[in-house]
Structure formats: structure tokens, C-alpha cells
Amino acid sequence: MKLNQYEEIKQGEKGAWVSIGAYLALSALKLGAGYWFVSGALVADGFNNLTDIVASAAVLIGLRISQKPPDKDHPYGHFRAETIAALIASFIMATVGIQVLIGAVKSLFNSEHQIPNLNSAWVALFAAVCMGGVYIYNRRLALRINNQALLAAAKDNLSDALVSIGAAIGIIGAQFGLPWLDPVAALAVGVIICKTAWEIFYSSTHALTDGFDENELSSLRTTIAKTKGVKAIKDIKARVHGSHVLVDVIVQVDPELSLIESHQISDEIEHRMGRKHNIMSVHVHVEPQEDVENSEIMSTEKH
Known part of the structure; x- marks a missing residue:
């Protein structure tokens, strides 16, 4: 046990x-x-x-x-x-x-x-x-x-x-x-x-001083990016708290997903991080993925 x-x-x-x-x-x-x-x-x-x-x-x-x-x-x-x-x-x-x-x-x-x-x-x-x-x-x-x-x-x-x-x-x-x-x-x-x-x-x-190994952070990012439903990772931070690691991550998902479906993706991220990296404290913030085409059009109109 x-x-x-x-x-x-x-x-x-x-x-x-x-x-x-x-x-x-x-x-x-x-x-x-x-x-x-x-x-x-x-x-x-x-x-x-x-x-x-x-x-x-x-x-x-x-x-x-x-x-x-x-x-x-x-x-x-x-x-x-x-x-x-x-x-x-x-x-x-x-x-x-x-x-x-x-x-x-x-x-x-x-x-x-x-x-x-x-x-x-x-x-x-x-x-x-x-x-x-x-x-x-x-x-x-x-x-x-x-x-x-x-x-x-x-x-x-x-x-x-x-x-x-x-x-x-x-x-x-x-x-x-x-x-x-x-x-x-x-x-x-x-x-x-x-x-x-x-x-x-x-x-x-x-x-x-909240320093964290860049290679380990990259490994955490890869695990999250491979989680089903995650379209992109907007930001990820991690820090060591004693012998434990605390992770804060902002992921982007399909904007058409329901709140329940987005929450399921968040739960899956936490599960994978605990199973693969033995990290039990993960704060996941879910955002809708930005429409790249619309973003480009709006950027062009500004110019």
C-alpha cells in the first residue's frame, strides 16, 4: 500500500x-x-x-x-x-x-x-x-x-x-x-x-527560491501535451515544496466542449501527472483554444 x-x-x-x-x-x-x-x-x-x-x-x-x-x-x-x-x-x-x-x-x-x-x-x-x-x-x-x-x-x-x-x-x-x-x-x-x-x-x-529544473519542466509539459483533449499549453510553472512538486498549468481545449468535458480533461491531467511523475498537487486552468484564423484577421485589421 x-x-x-x-x-x-x-x-x-x-x-x-x-x-x-x-x-x-x-x-x-x-x-x-x-x-x-x-x-x-x-x-x-x-x-x-x-x-x-x-x-x-x-x-x-x-x-x-x-x-x-x-x-x-x-x-x-x-x-x-x-x-x-x-x-x-x-x-x-x-x-x-x-x-x-x-x-x-x-x-x-x-x-x-x-x-x-x-x-x-x-x-x-x-x-x-x-x-x-x-x-x-x-x-x-x-x-x-x-x-x-x-x-x-x-x-x-x-x-x-x-x-x-x-x-x-x-x-x-x-x-x-x-x-x-x-x-x-x-x-x-x-x-x-x-x-x-x-x-x-x-x-x-x-x-x-522557487527554482525548478528546466529539463524536468519540459518532461512535465510533454506529459500534459499528450493528454487527450489538450490542444495547447498556454503556460506551465512548477516549484518544489519540501519533497513535493507543485504544478500550475494553463491548457487550451476545444471551445465547443462542455464544462463537464473540460473538467474531465483536467482530471485526466492530474491522474497522468500523479501516475507518471508522482506529482499529486496540480492546479489546472482550462481555457478555450483561440481561433487562429480569426486572430490573424483581427491582427491584419489592426494594421
Whole structure:
């Protein structure tokens, strides 16, 4: 049975809780192991996970707010809280990415390198595997329920897995007298995190400013144009509202059609958009098709 939009958001909360639980457990493990095995990289990774709890909490709050039904101030509902949560997550990811880059640059110019216990590398790799599993779970769930906030959280999970791998590389490299591996790996991870944060930031701000992909809009136009009874499309607009798309379209039909027949065309457009594009909110305005010959005659008379 297909879930409705509020049930889908409720499902998304599971992913946010999984992230929070994983970050709490792994941050405690990394901080404890980092201090025990004298690994600065593992300690830094543990503090990184503590900040990620804030990002996951922001996603969870956004999902909770988006479940509120429409009211006088929000006639379309509160779904954009998801997008705002994703935007907040991008800021936190960017902060972590910049911190990783700064730390990597400092390490490159640091002549003193303390060799940590090799066991700290296994802890980092174990954490990377765990976060990889959380990433796969959240990504699959986000794609299944089409939730942008949870997808942003999943990308954050992947970034944390990469940070742990970078920490492990640095620790292992130190065992073989290659301390430069740590900052080089950290630089690569920092760039990946910042790139991911920028992608989430761009998509979130694009949606919040009512931007919409031109190729997707063209696909929606094609579906409507192929609907039986539609003679022409006068105008079409679309915008993203959380994880949902709102479409406004003006179609022209045969002027001889009755009101009931025109309404049936409108219903068919809504049905096709929901079935093919999973768009459930379509506002269709029906107009009679203009008489091209008469329009040309009137234009000639004006001149």
C-alpha cells in the first residue's frame, strides 16, 4: 500500500534516529579509543561526530515540523521545513569540511608527528564500515520516500565514513614512517565534504527560491501535451515544496466542449501527472483554444 505524504515523512524520522544513535555510539568509541591509543586523528574524528549529532537533530526537527497539517499561515503545509533542515545540514557539513582542510594544512607544516597505536586505525575502519551501513540505509530510505532532508543526512553519513577512512590512512601511514599520508588524505576528504556541502546548499537554496529544473519542466509539459483533449499549453510553472512538486498549468481545449468535458480533461491531467511523475498537487486552468484564423484577421485589421 502506498504511503501518503505524511506517512512518508514519518518513515524518514527512522533514518534521522539511526544517524543520531550511530553518532552517539561512535563518538564515544572514537574519543575513548583516541585518548587510550594516543591518536589525535581519532579524537578529532570523534569530535566531528559530536557536531554531526546537531546536523541529524536539525533534520529530525525539520521532519517533525513538516508533518504539521496546513493552517491559515501555511495553506500549502509545512513541507519546506525539510528543505530548511537540509540547508542547515549543509552549513554544518561545510564547517566540518573547512576544519578538516585547516587541520590538514597545519599538519603539513608540523615537523613533530606522534605515532599512534595501530589499534586506533582498526577502530577508525570499524567506524567507517558502520557509517557506510548507515549511509546505505538512509540513502535507500530517502530515495524510496523521496525525502531531500534525509538524503542530505545520508550524504553527511558518507562524508563521516570518508573522514574515518582518512584517519585510518594517516594512522597506518605513521606506522611506516609516512606521516604525510595523514594530511594528504585529510585534504582529499575535506575537499569531498565541502563539495557535498555545496551541492546540498545549492539544491536547497534553489528550491527555497522557487527554482525548478528546466529539463524536468519540459518532461512535465510533454506529459500534459499528450493528454487527450489538450490542444495547447498556454503556460506551465512548477516549484518544489519540501519533497513535493507543485504544478500550475494553463491548457487550451476545444471551445465547443462542455464544462463537464473540460473538467474531465483536467482530471485526466492530474491522474497522468500523479501516475507518471508522482506529482499529486496540480492546479489546472482550462481555457478555450483561440481561433487562429480569426486572430490573424483581427491582427491584419489592426494594421
